[in-house]
Amino acid sequence: xxxxxxxxxxxxxxxxxxxxxxxxxxxxxxxxxxxxxxxxxxxxxxxxxxxxxxxxxxxxxxxxxxxxxxxxxxxxxxxxxxxxxxxxxxxxxxxxxxxxxxxxxxxxxxxxxxxxxxxxxxxxxxxxxxxxxxxxxxxxxxxxxxxxxxxxxxxxxxxxxxxx
Numbered sequence: 399x400x401x402x403x404x405x406x407x408x409x410x411x412x413x414x415x416x417x418x419x420x421x422x423x424x425x426x427x428x429x430x431x432x433x434x435x436x437x438x439x440x441x442x443x444x445x446x447x448x449x450x451x452x453x454x455x456x457x458x459x460x461x462x463x464x465x466x467x468x469x470x471x472x473x474x475x476x477x478x479x480x481x482x483x484x485x486x487x488x489x490x491x492x493x494x495x496x497x498x499x500x501x502x503x504x505x506x507x508x509x510x511x512x513x514x515x516x517x518x519x520x521x522x523x524x525x526x527x528x529x530x531x532x533x534x535x536x537x538x539x540x541x542x543x544x545x546x547x548x549x550x551x552x553x554x555x556x557x558x559x560x561x562x
Contacts, residue, residue: 416510417559423508430487430500439480441541443504445473445520445548471520471551475502476543479529484542488528499524502548513559521550 426437437443448470454463484498491497499522507515529542 414512417512419506419508419511419513421506423506425505427503427505428500429503430483430498435483437477439477440475441478442474442476442543443502445471445502445504445518445551447551448472471548473520473523473546473548474543475525475546476541479532479540479542484525484529488525497524498528503554511559513557515555516553516557517555519552519554520548521552523548 424443426440426443427434428437449466450468450470451464452467454465456463487498487500502520502523504518504520505515523546525544525546527544529544532540532542
């Protein structure tokens with residue numbers, strides 16, 4: 399039996415649609431200054447690790463090789479404006495006090511999917527923008543979006559349904 403055959407017998411030959419994960423089943427929590435609150439107003443969160451790669455060129459090779467030298471955590475967070483939390487926590491920095499850093503816990507568990515549950519912790523999150531106001535004359539609701547950086551990540555609980 400080849401490795402390809404073994405993999406097919408373990409996880410199935412084709413992805414079953416029910417095993418994809420609905421984004422509606424995500425939960426987001428913020429911990430800041432010792433307080434934890436569910437981000438019920440969140441409409442989007444995206445986070446990724448960006449690798450910095452330096453060029454490495456050698457004699458005898460026409461290939462331009464790459465060497466990873468660092469990693470940067472970046473993301474986007476957005477939602478409806480329903481509180482003054484972000485502005486309240488950002489104002490001290492403007493007044494010469496400490497900057498706003500917090501932790502985000504992301505939990506995704508689609509009960510229909512056999513993938514299981516995943517919990518990821520983003521540490522030392524820092525927003526690039528602080529939502530203050532976003533008014534328009536048309537019909538709508540107040541929303542905000544900000545890019546952010548983070549300086550630590552922990553896979554608290556990995557998906558277990560389709561492990562290699």
